[in-house]
Amino acid sequence: MVTIYDVSERAGVSLATVSRVMNNNARVSDKTKAKVLQAMADLGYRPNAIAKGLASSRSNSVGVLISELHGPFYGMMMSAIETELRKHDIHSIFAAGHSDAAKEEDAVNFLLSRRCDALILYVEAVSDEFLVELNKRGTPIVVLGRDIKNLQPQCINLDNEQGGYLAAKYLLDAGHRDIAYISGPLWKVDTQDRLAGHRRALAEHQLTFDESLLIEGDFQEEGGVDGLNKLLSSGRPFTAVACGNDEMAAGAMAAARDAGMTLPDDLSIVGFDNVAYSRFVYPKLCTVNYPVREMAEMATHWVLRQVYDHTRFEIENTFTPVMVERNSVLRVQK
Amino acid sequence: MVTIYDVSERAGVSLATVSRVMNNNARVSDKTKAKVLQAMADLGYRPNAIAKGLASSRSNSVGVLISELHGPFYGMMMSAIETELRKHDIHSIFAAGHSDAAKEEDAVNFLLSRRCDALILYVEAVSDEFLVELNKRGTPIVVLGRDIKNLQPQCINLDNEQGGYLAAKYLLDAGHRDIAYISGPLWKVDTQDRLAGHRRALAEHQLTFDESLLIEGDFQEEGGVDGLNKLLSSGRPFTAVACGNDEMAAGAMAAARDAGMTLPDDLSIVGFDNVAYSRFVYPKLCTVNYPVREMAEMATHWVLRQVYDHTRFEIENTFTPVMVERNSVLRVQK
DNA sequence: CTTTCTGGTGAAAGCGCTTACATTTAGGTT
DNA sequence: AACCTAAATGTAAGCGCTTTCACCAGAAAG
Incomplete structure (x- = not known):
């Protein structure tokens, strides 16, 4: 060499x-x-970037921690971050946390050991205190998809509660009253917030949420399949189902059809995230837009601004979801 | 610190x-x-992994170069590699080549500059010679999805020609005769091979491929949409369409439906890759299985064996595609 | 013609580790 | 008690860079 x-x-x-x-x-x-x-x-x-990094204690790389390396949601996140950083000749190092506290900490240590100049974290399992402590350790961090007291300016988040509210409201406005819900894992904050929004919308219509119509899923397609099958076999009537994300909505659609239903006539479905393929399922999915790309870019801008002195970037911490209307919801006559 | x-x-x-x-x-x-x-x-x-790497000239990391950081195909590839490497406490560094020769070379240089112990490459634009030269530069490389003379033992590939053949044969056996084809970018080897297989199957049935029924796509959902629309507006009759990959098949489905068709009654569709969501489109997609995970794991094993002395791994260079039968193809009576 | 800058360059001390090689120590052997 | 050996530990020279400081021209100023 x-x-x-x-x-x-x-x-x-x-x-x-x-x-x-x-x-x-x-x-x-x-x-x-x-x-x-x-x-x-x-x-x-x-x-030799390694030698350079050692000598200058600047690695020109930022660590990105996400839950998985696959899936439309994280895929978009990675792409957006990498594209944005590469414009400034900074490299991204990705690690997966797998929604598990120990693995997330592991991954943080990995990124830290490689002396990343900053960390962009989409972590779900680790505690707020862990992040607050981590933040004190010197390497600048920005947290995606979470709101942490005492770390507000470093958090880029979506108003999930409002998203859940919008999805439910959309169904309610279309005339649905018996609405099932297939949620993500209940321990996740996103899941809880979306569900809270759902409840708020129902309450606004003087409806109480039938808890037996709530199924806990896993944010994967299979979870949607299982969820819908459980709902069906429960015997409880429902004309619509709100799903914690688009993958589960796609799974629910497949399961409904396997059960002989016609969509959206026999069942209306809404998703959450507006991932790329939600436009390509049938019927085209009504969903809540999660501006992942914009949020990932914002996180990147935060890093660019704080760590690499690109002061021209303005930071916005909270993003607002909007409803994307397509064809998976049937308007029912009152 | x-x-x-x-x-x-x-x-x-x-x-x-x-x-x-x-x-x-x-x-x-x-x-x-x-x-x-x-x-x-x-x-x-x-x-400090950086210092360690400098002193030992061993970084315990392998560079992974793929075309995109998003999409079901690459997502699976990344996940498989990362999971397998992490079992052995080796880290992955991902870079995107964006199917562009200059960017691919850039990314290789990036990975090399970080002194990866080995490189796993899924590159499309760069020449065979470039890879042969790169291979001489000292860092062990393994090439995914390509067959390179003089580098055979370091190539892990799928028999794409056979895959194209299987898809076409499946349609032919179902009784279809007017078969359109929405391909990937024609300059890509994968595209060419799949198309060659398609032609071989037709030839076997004494059919010649109607070139006006060939549309060049982009391996994205939108390409499938455009492709199908072009076919429709050409006025040429066809009862089936074979797509270069599943994303385009999903796009084609959406476009067909937008044009008022019922699937699979009015049009049969086959895809290629068998990505995760192909089971969740409607109708469920008939497709050719691309064993990405297995192939990515194999590439990883190659690295584990050659670079990290895990001799127990056996290497297999060529994988065989199989047809996955589902519901997107209609059997027509002769 | 001396003084004062200043732009251009080199010498050398790290950055935080690894690893040959040297040295010490503690147990045997005879 | 003298000697040998192997295990345990220390010493110090790098790994390939960056960066402070010192130095030397030559230009500008007095």
Whole structure:
């Protein structure tokens, strides 16, 4: 491997000078700069980012911790962050936390051990205190999809409660009264908030939520399948089902159809997230838009601003969901 | 940041000893080991992976280059690789090549500059020679989804031609004769191979492929939508359409329905890849299984074997696609 | 013609680890 | 008691860079 030393020798200058032209952060005469550049080209020199990081305690990389490396939601998040960072020549290092506290901490340690300049965290299992403590450890962090007291300015979040409210309201306005709910894992804050919004909408219509129409899912397609089957076999009547996310809505659709139902005639369904493929299921899914890309970009801007001094970026901490109307909900006549 | 030096001081031993207990690769008495461990715990020491990498020229990380960070196909690939590597305490660093030669080279350089111990590459735009040259540069590489002469043992690939053949044959066996094809970008090898298989199946049935029924897509849902619309507006009759991948098949389904068709009665559709959500579109998609997970794991095993000396792994270079029968194809009576 | 800058460059001390090699220590052997 | 051996530990030289500081021209100023 050719090093900066080889380059300096060939160019007939010192190590320091080579370093200077690499980073061009100091004045170097055009003549020597040319010599060095030439030597680099001749030798096919490529800087060692590791050594650079060690010497400068700046890695030019930011750690990104998400729950999974697959799925439309996280996929969009990763893409948005990577695209935005790469514009500024900063690299992303991704790690998966798998919605498990121990694994999330592990992943944080991994990212920290690689001396990321900052961390973008979408973590679900770890406690608020953990994050507050982590924040004190020196590496700047920004938290996605969570609201943490004492860390407000570093949190980028969606108003999930409002989202849940919108979805339920949409169903209510369409005339539905018997509304089932397939939620995400109940320990997750997102799940709780969305459900709370759902309840608020019902209350506004003087309706109480029938708890036997609540099924806990897993935010996966299969969870939607199981959820709908459970609802069906419970024998309780319902004309609509609100799902904790789009994947479960897709699963619920498949299950409903397997049970011989016609959609949306026999059952109306709403999702949450507005992932890319929600437009391609049948019927096209009515869902709540989760502006993941924008939020991921915002988190990235926070980092760009705080860590890399791009002060032109304005930070906005809370995003508002909106309802996306498509064809999966039937208007019922009163 | 607490360093190995702080630990050594507190434990009353030398740097070397601390290093030894960290890596436990040399004999250290139980007594001193305990002292060191205690000191580490007291200080909350976390090793600096960067420094470690520099000193040992081993980063314990492998670089993974894929085309996109989103999408069901790459999502599965990333997940599989990360899961497999993490079992052995090796980290993955992901980079996106965006199917563009310059960006792919960039990403390779990024991964190389971070001194990955090995590279797993799913690259589409870069030339075979580039990869052959890269291979000589010292860092072991394994290539996914490509067959390269002179690099055979390091290639893990699917028989795409056979996959294309199977999809077409499935349609033919169901009685279809007028079969349209929405392909991926034609410059991609995968696209060409699948199409070649498609042609072979037709030829076997003494049919020639009507070139006006071939539409070039982009492997995205939207490409499927556009593709089907173009086919429809061409006025040419067709009873089935084979798609270059599942995303386009989903798009084609949506477009067909928007055009007033009933599926699969008015149009049969097959996809390719068998991505997770293909079971959740309606009708459930008939598709060719691309064993991404297995292939990604195989690539990982190659690395584990070659670079990290886990000789127990057996390597298999070529995978065979199989047809997944579901409900998107109508059997027509002859 | 001396003084004062200042732009350009080099020397060398780290950054936090690993790892040959040297040294010490503690048990055997005879 | 002298000697040998192997295990345990320490010493110090890097790994490939950055960065402070010092230095030296030559230009500008007096």
